[in-house]
Amino acid sequence: MQLAGNILISLPETCLLTTSTVLKSYMGEYIKRWKPPVSPLQALCSFLIAERHHAAASAWSPYIKVLPTSYTCPVYFSDDILDLLPWGVRKKASGQKERVRELYLYSRPFFSSLQPLFSLPVEDLFTYDAFRWAWCSVNTRTVYMEHAQSDCLSREGNDYALAPYLDLLNHSPNVQVEAGFNKVSRCYEIRSIQGCRRFQQAFICYGPHDNQRLLLEYGFVAPGNLHRVVYVDVGALMLCLHKGDKQLQQKLLFLEENGFLSDLTFGADGPSWRLMTALRLLSLRPEQHASWKSVLLGAAVSQDREEWCVHKAQTLWQRLSDDATDALKKLAELTDSADQARMEQLVVVESLRREEQEILERARDVLRNLLPQPPPWQQDGVQNTGR
Template identity: 55%
Template sequence: MGASGLRLGRAARSRRQKRRGAVRSVSLSHLDQSVRLRKFLHQRGFTSTLLQPAHFTDTGRGLQTLQNIKPGEMIISLPESCLLTTTTVLNSYLGSFIKSWRHPLSPLLVLCVFLVCERHRGEASDWFPYISALPTTYTCPAYFSDMVVEVLPAAVRRRAVEQREAVRDMHSSNQDFFRSLQLVLSRPVQEVLTYEALRWAWCSVNTRSVFMSRPSNDFLSGQDNYALAPFLDLLNHQPDLQVTAGFNDQTRCYEIRSVSGMKRYQQAFINYGCHDNQRLLLEYGFVATNNPHSVVYVETDLLCDVLRGDKSLDQKIKFLRENQFLHNLTVSSEGPSWRLMTALRLLSLSQTQFHLWKAALLGQLLCEHTEEWSVHTARTICQQLLSDTHTALHKISLLLHRCEQPIREQLDVVRLLRQEEGSILQSCLQTLEGSVQQAHTTPDVGAVR
């Protein structure tokens, strides 16, 4: 599920406000937007007395509990009639165009086109109360300017570029289908189904949909598991929260239950999954504070740069790749991951020690020298990553002084990610310093000969 409507760029404000005092909230139930949405959902069978929209000083817009919620109690039960899925689209005025198109379309494209067309219809749309409540822009990488992409960590930068290209490809490769919809549009199709409009819809679906597996359909291609869930999608993410969520085939409702319970007038949260902050930024456009899953990724290019004097490096990198050992190499506040240290142990070996390469990947300790070399190399990697982080934070600080508000929102989110990255790397370096001291006092037991 995605982030709430006013989450975009609010993370920097959140930390400043937390320093000033306790979290405060203001009800948003009286606003016309909220009233229209609740009326729209009520007409479709949804009633809720447990939660109300509210603005919180630490997270922006979310949902507030109106009474104590017991462990195991239902938080939200949203009827299927309130969910916006591909079935909704296929049963709409767009259905005949989709069903008669020359090849099956992706569920994501179908939902995006429906959102754009419905926003184009304005108040004439049945879904206007929901669509008008959606954010008008996002802080996902698809919206990032080039200058913002440049200050992202390397791993995020690559995926951010891929995300932008995916949206552009979706727009450019479906122009013929878009033109076929001119009959249902009141303005020229090129003015309605623009790249900017499709990008908005793409981010709306990707950041706000819940997972709901649907049966295969001859008119659609690929997995169909998106469902937009009005009101429910106002729930914000809390990394350490436990809830149960999913579509109930018996009640035909999407249901969320609290595991530990919630106090009255507190913000109700949901857990989007065990995601680190890089993934949260890429998929939802925000960074979670105090995220226990946060790590810093070590890219292959950095390994090659640090070890560029090794004549057998290419062969060892190839060996690691063939054994699926070049992905998810990370460091956390507790130190380097097992996968990273295992890869470094192999990289410490010479070409003449090829017979030990497999043993290294199996996690066997080789010798004291190998351990010392691996720890030293891990320190070098962390130091280079930390230097890159400091450089990026300096660039972000300069950019914030001369950029406009939309770019400022994007930079604020990236700055939080970079600040967290710096904290993780500093903690990891401290852990590695301790490992160096321990390595000199630990006997070489279990060494492979």
């Protein structure tokens, strides 16, 4: 039985951990005094680290105790595991790791100012490891809740709320919910719209995310995700292009200016429209310059250019497929000597790569059908009788 329209969970405002909680706490005065103001994210991370240290003495202890002690998000990955990711998400993950470390280094003077609150040296408490844990706790578990800007905090987004108990809900791409703070009941409410069934595990949807985004932000992959795709990066695209094309740079610039050099993908239903459109533009001969604009609007130019595009898509497909197979081989080698934490990270990466392989398998069949089929007597296993 569907639970459409029913409230799945309603959490009173007093149970939410937000920047208001932090500003009203023992840490509030320190934050208010600090210049330039710390960001809402820094404030929440600092508070989580301090509360974890206070253990049973903290009012938030029942919550902190059930938080994961470590995460399978890429900020925890060592370089050899990052190297197993597809190019685009690897680049984003490395950037994210760098930003978290920079934020930690930037926050250290503020952490030092908190020394009067602790008997232990703050350097032993506010370590990079603790900061990374707090950052992942905020990044993977907060719900969106707008707050009024506070003069004591920097102007960066102040829309985080840690919501104990409510944050136990896992993600499913197949459900629809409505979530938000109800100003009348003063509760954070999640209402089921579609996909939740009585007596079954309740899921919520974190957003229409593909698997790379889920891995990057939440440290997991959803098998069979209806938003799953395999990305084609510009580097791979360049490798399969004809270097003798004198208009190549001009074409690439034109594609970039029109937003056609990103989000080029293969899905289970084959190469995306954007990928085929970019290839179509790249396929044009010098004398077809007049067709550039119409191609971006979806026009096909000629049968031989269409075939060129499908062949290039097949070359790209092969590269992506080889890359996934290669990564899975290397992954198997690392698994042999992995401890539990690394093993959990490898399982997530393996799951991403296997999903990729499955998408590509399906895309291959679609690609085959895009080429004109040879007459029956030229197909494998069919004898031409000469009649």
